[in-house]
Amino acid sequence: MRSRTALTVTALSATALLLTACTSAGEPKTIRVTVTQTVPATQEAAASPNTRALKMGTKKTLDDSTNDTHFTAQVTEYQQPPKGPQPEAPTDLGGDIWATVNVKVCNLRGATFTVGQTAWSLEYDDGTSVESTGLSGGDMPKPEYPMDRAVKPGRCAAGLISYPVDSKKRPARVTYAPESGESAEWAVPST
Structure with missing residues (x-):
């Protein structure tokens, strides 16, 4: 740009x-x-303001030497609202529509680790953020990113994470911030 x-x-x-x-x-x-x-x-x-945010689709190699994990994380797509059938509106969860982020984490080498949706969030330029609800199953968009799955070296975990969002706002970035190790951000395109 x-x-x-x-x-x-x-x-x-x-x-x-x-x-x-x-x-x-x-x-x-x-x-x-x-x-x-x-x-x-x-x-x-x-x-x-996303000078450190990666372009959507970029793989980021991350290391957590404390836990001997070496992996890649990637955000391939953001949709607001998601394509296909729509789940019930998330009005009780703070949004009026759903958005999805398509993510992928691959264990390059080292120890087996567990992945889940809680490390991923949407960040807005006004300082607010939206965390994953942890909802899965039912009419949520598929395929879903796993909720506590072990990823062995040489294997990957991928899928959609759903977020309740305000239809009048669009996040600036998707953030991956695991409990330990490095974090990363991907810029969300304006349309």
């Missing part, structure tokens, strides 16, 4: 302005005046 910066130039030049005055001894005295210019960012530039 390209960002543009809007510049506004007033009657004064952005370069330093030199004024000459006379001292009481009659010798000229030079006064230097520096003009400071406020440069407002365009809306496009202001809307991208």
Whole structure:
């Protein structure tokens, strides 16, 4: 994404302005005046605070040396609302529609570890976040990301995690923050 910066130039030049005055001894005295210019960012530039967020689809290699786990995490898609049949509206859970995140975690080497939905959340630019409800089964979108499944070295776990969201807002990023080890973020496209 390209960002543009809007510049506004007033009657004064952005370069330093030199004024000459006379001292009481009659010798000229030079006064230097520096003009400071406020440069407002365009809306496009202001809307991208996700400088450390990865592009959707990017695999991130993560290590948790304390637990001898070495794995990749990936977010392949965000849908709001998800395609296909819609579960009952999540009005009792703080949203008016469902959104889904398609994620994948692969154990590269080391110890077997357990994956679940609680490490994944949606983050908004206003500082709010939406955690996974942990709901599964029934009419939730399929295939679902597992809720406590062991992943052996060389194996992966993948699927959809559902979130109750406000249909008028869109998250800025999907965050993966396990209890220990590194975390990662993926930018959610604006549409």
